[in-house]
Amino acid sequence: MHGLDDIDRKIIAAVQSDGRITVNEIAARVGLSASPCARRVRMLEEAGVIKGYTAVIDQKKVGLPISAFASIKLERQREEDLDRFAAAVARWPEVVDCYLMTGQRDYLMRVVVQDLEAYERFLKDKLTRLDGVASIETSFALVQIKRSEVLPL
Structure with a gap:
């Protein structure tokens, strides 16, 4: 629309x-x-222009202060590999944003967890166990400068 x-x-x-x-x-x-x-x-x-309504929650105040940005490269970019990855990510509540990207990496995701140990468990128990993942690079956010769901119409 x-x-x-x-x-x-x-x-x-x-x-x-x-x-x-x-x-x-x-x-x-x-x-x-x-x-x-x-x-x-x-x-x-x-029409799907307004997709829903939600509350904006302060992640620190609910015990989830860590935002990790993981760049993922797959072994292959075949449709079934991309679909399998997307289906897995959709099941993981720690992943709050995930994008299929252009460039050197295939995906960029934001993972929200309570501490570094929780991120390590996410990596070991979920992300590294997914078939087809060739490499993972993680960066941790120090300070959130801006976050918005408001689109510049």
């Missing part, structure tokens, strides 16, 4: 800044009455 108009963009901006905002509050911000605004929100949801 690339044909977003100004009202759609304003609705998206409103829900990006506050996932708990009411339809009435959105309507007031975008200059619509509640009923047509609710229809637009529903259309954006049905």
